[in-house]
Amino acid sequence: MTFSIAAHQDGRFGVAVSSSSPAVAARAVHLRDSVGAAASQNITDPRLGTALLDRIAAGATPREALDAVVAAEPTAQYRQLTVVGATGAAAFSGGRTLGVHGEATGPHCAAAGNMLAGPGVPAAMCAAFAAAGGELEERLLAALAAGLAAGGEAGPVHSAGLSTVSANGWRDTDLRVDWSPDPVGELGGLLGVWLPQRDDYVRRGLDPAASPGYGVPGDDR
Template sequence: MTFSIAAHQDGRFGIAAASSSPAVAARVVHLRDSVGAVASQNITDPRLGTALLDGLAAGAGPREALDAVVDGEPDIDYRQLTVVDASGAAATYSGALTLGVHGEATGPHCAAAGNMLSRPGVPEAMCEAFGSAGGELEERLLAALAAGLAAGGEAGPVYSAGLSTVSANGWRDTDLRVDWQEDPIEALRGLLGVWLPQRDDYVRRGLEPAASPGYGVPGDDR
């Protein structure tokens, strides 16, 4: 019921995900500054995202960190996981009880996976799209998510989508969600078009408030 991609670009990490379930990004997305990106999905246990990021932070590579979580988790057959680290190395896991048609793929600086898919090649199409897309990390993630949908996506309709990134500032500098709409990926595209030109201003407001630009709304007299 989910397809997602985790990726790294120029020291930044991000994840984009879509699902037939509501609020997919609230459960799937796990990001940590300067450490990595992890997607935890299928019959989702969000705690596994934290465990994988802890493994990367302790010095393990993606495969080593993933193997440690797989070996230590009694319900791992229900889980689907992807992980990307700061070098761009990636690894994936799909348990034996992953739902429906499922697949996973890795590419340079990215990993994708999906379950209850229309066909198993959807994650590969997502990694290919990420690799060929230009622009900001957010734009490349959205291109990959759209490519996953175009390649067949889920076997049924999707209703939620999300896209988040971190850039070593101490918080998610992009964190967008569409939690229940008929065309959530297109709605996410619209949100990103509004957000991306303002993203760096909001980062500056956090880091340098005295030098930050005004909000341009009634009541802001700077």
């Protein structure tokens, strides 16, 4: 029901995801400043994303974290997991993963999908991420669009999300389309509005006295 990519660029971490289910980003996306990115999907247990990042924070590599979480989880065969840290990436699909499924890793990224139109979707996403330029958000969106172009899910998708962290203490990008006939397209439109303003909003949080005004009625700075 889902395809996603987790990635790392210049100390930043992010996840992009799409699904036929509503509000997929509310369950699948897991990020932690200066630690990593993870996605928990298929028959989703969001707690596993937290468990993966806890292990990386404690010093495990992504592969070590993934192997340990899978070994400790009785329901692991129903889960599909990806995790990316500063030292690499890893992916897992349990034996009970739904439908046509697959996973792939590339430089600084890991992708996975289930109930897919074809097993090559995750590899297409990793290839697109590697080939894309620009900000982490732009590369994640390019990867998500490539997964859709490669067939995506076997049926239509309805939700999508894209989130990043940059060691500021919160998600500096956190965009969701929770139900739409074109969630990836709408997500791209949201990113086009958000990205030019992202750093201003970060500055407002970190140094409000030096932050730019909002340019709206009532803002007299």
